Each structure stands twice: as structure tokens, then as C-alpha cells.
Amino acid sequence: MPGPIQSLARAAAILRLLAGGERRLGLSDISSSLGLAKGTAHGILRTLQQEGFVEQDxxxxxxxxGAELLRLGNSYLDVHELRARALVWTDDLARSSGEAVYLGVLxxxxxxxxxxxxxxDDSRQVLEVGAMQPLHSSALGKVLAAYDPVAHSEAAENERPALTPRTITDxxxxxxxxxLARTRGWASDLEETWEGVASVAAPxxxxxRxxxxAxxxxxxxxxxxxxDGEIQARLVAAVRDCARAVSRDLGAGRF
Incomplete structure (x- = not known):
């Protein structure tokens, strides 16, 4: 039976070292910790960086x-599982808030x-499962961009068109x-995506964790x-409670 491929084993060792140690490590720290020549460590790091698995300050x-590694790490959670865990809580949120509830992923x-x-209520509504909302203006998008490094990169590096006069584009x-979203734990959309429409979302x-x-x-x-134009406090609390409940069902514990 063939043995392990040395370069892949060394790359895995570097990723484990970065995941388990300090937030950032220099080339000398990495090479000495793993007993690798600096040239060898640098070559592996350069390849990992090109693939998005490692970033250099x-x-x-x-x-x-790097952000790509975080994206792969999150892929274990199937979207259907997320939806299944959220069914009861989102129904409760719709009843308590009196508004439409949306669950979104990057x-x-x-x-x-x-x-x-x-x-x-008895109003005519259209099911929007499968629809897309923008990262830069919607409440769901802002929350994801605030907490998910991959979503942040997507929102920061791509064009942010002005969808209404209130859209923040700079x-x-x-x-x-x-x-502000990270500080408060929630984000809002005050007519920034659709005129006359407001939203609030939490991660x-x-x-x-x-x-x-969102x-x-x-x-x-x-x-x-x-x-005064701000989101009602009771609605913010209801959305955050729903997000916490779903997160706890996914094993996040109390927060």
C-alpha cells in the first residue's frame, strides 16, 4: 500500500499548526516548529496562499x-439541515413579529x-425560496459580511451598486x-435594497461558533x-432570540 505523499503531509501539518497556535506565525516559527527547512516551508506556504488556504499579513x-479554508470547513453543514433546525423557530418568529421571515446562506x-x-395575514405573497439578496445592502447580507470572512471578501471586492438612494456604496x-453589526449582533436594512421596505437580521x-x-x-x-425611523426594539429582540435558538440547536451553546 503506498505511503503518504510527503508534501501533502507537510501542508496538513502547517495548517494544523496555524489552526492550533497563535493567530499569526512567521516563516521561522513555522519551519522550526515542524523541523522544515525555510525554503521548503516557504514553498508550501506560497502554494497554500495561492489556493486561498493561507493568508500573509x-x-x-x-x-x-485563509478564507477558503473557512469556506470548506463550513461545508459540512448541509443547507437542508439548517432549514430543518430553523423550521419551528422561524414559524414562531413570523407569529410573534407579524412579518415575513427569511433564512439565508452565502x-x-x-x-x-x-x-x-x-x-x-391574508395578504397575497410570493414564495421567495431560491431568490438571491445582495450582500452589501440587505440585512441578511450585512450580517453574513460582518461575521463570515468569505462573505466579507465577496462584498468588499465586488461592485456595490446603489439600489436605492439610501444604499451605502463607499x-x-x-x-x-x-x-456596527458586529458590535450590536444584528444588522438592518432601512430602504437600502427596496424603497418602503425595512429588514433586520442576526447571524x-x-x-x-x-x-x-442568517x-x-x-x-x-x-x-x-x-x-424616529429606527427598527422597533421588540423586533430586534425577536430576531436575535430566533437566531440564538437555531444556533443552540446546531450546537453553538449559549451566547
Whole structure:
């Protein structure tokens, strides 16, 4: 039976070292820890970097795990499992909020809607499972971009078109929005994707506390917002409670 391929074994060892040690490690640290010549370690790191599995900090020259590795790590969670875990909680959220509920995951350069609960009234509505929402303007997209490095890269590096007069398109303003989302634990969309429509969303985490999706509500501005134009506090709380409940079902524990 053939033995292991040495270069692959060394690459795996480097990835484990970066995953288990400090956030960033220099070339000397990596080569000495694994007993590799600097030239050998550098060649492997360069290949891993080209594939997106490792990133190099431009200021310090140190290495860390890359976004592509995080994307592969998250792939264990099947979308159908996420939807199944969220069914009861999203139904409860629709009833308590009186608004439509959306469950979304990162897909290419946008948010794929994998579950949609209709607003609990007699109005005519269209099922939007399979629809895409933008990363840069929707509440679901902002949450994913704030918590998921891969989603952040997609939103930061691609064009951010102005969908309404309120869409934030400049880089500095967009990064400020993401920082606010990380600080608060939720994101909003106040007529930035569709005029007259407001949304609020929160992240769903797995057992490793990695973002695997987002859940949110969407409705008319006059129903979702207060008189001062901000999202109603009770709706923010309801969305966050739903996200926490689904996350706990996925093994994230209390947070």
C-alpha cells in the first residue's frame, strides 16, 4: 500500500499548526516548529496562499488561515439541515413579529434564500425560496459580511451598486456598517435594497461558533420601524432570540 505523499503531509501539518497556535506565525516559527527547512516551508506556504488556504499579513509578513479554508470547513453543514433546525423557530418568529421571515446562506456573491415564512395575514405573497439578496445592502447580507470572512471578501471586492438612494456604496461607509453589526449582533436594512421596505437580521452560528447563515424579518417601513425611523426594539429582540435558538440547536451553546 503506498505511503503518504510527503508534501501533502507537510501542508496538513502547517495548517494544523496555524489552526492550533497563535493567530499569526512567521516563516521561522513555522519551519522550526515542524523541523522544515525555510525554503521548503516557504514553498508550501506560497502554494497554500495561492489556493486561498493561507493568508500573509502585508505588514508583519506572518501567516494565518485563509478564507477558503473557512469556506470548506463550513461545508459540512448541509443547507437542508439548517432549514430543518430553523423550521419551528422561524414559524414562531413570523407569529410573534407579524412579518415575513427569511433564512439565508452565502452563495457566490449574494445571499441565497433557503427558507421563507409568509407574513401571518391574508395578504397575497410570493414564495421567495431560491431568490438571491445582495450582500452589501440587505440585512441578511450585512450580517453574513460582518461575521463570515468569505462573505466579507465577496462584498468588499465586488461592485456595490446603489439600489436605492439610501444604499451605502463607499468602502469606508460599508466597513462602518459591518463594524456596527458586529458590535450590536444584528444588522438592518432601512430602504437600502427596496424603497418602503425595512429588514433586520442576526447571524446563525454552528458548534464552532462559525457563521453558517442568517435569519431576519422584512416588512413595510411603517410597520417595522419606530417614529424616529429606527427598527422597533421588540423586533430586534425577536430576531436575535430566533437566531440564538437555531444556533443552540446546531450546537453553538449559549451566547
Amino acid at each position: 502585508t505588514a508583519s509578513g506572518k501567516y494565518q488561515l 452563495h457566490q456573491s449574494g445571499v441565497l434564500i433557503v427558507h421563507h415564512v409568509f407574513r401571518p 468602502t469606508a461607509g460599508f466597513e462602518d456598517v459591518l463594524e 446563525i452560528l454552528d458548534r464552532r 462559525m457563521p453558517v447563515g 435569519v431576519g424579518i422584512t416588512g413595510a417601513v411603517e410597520r417595522v420601524c419606530q417614529e
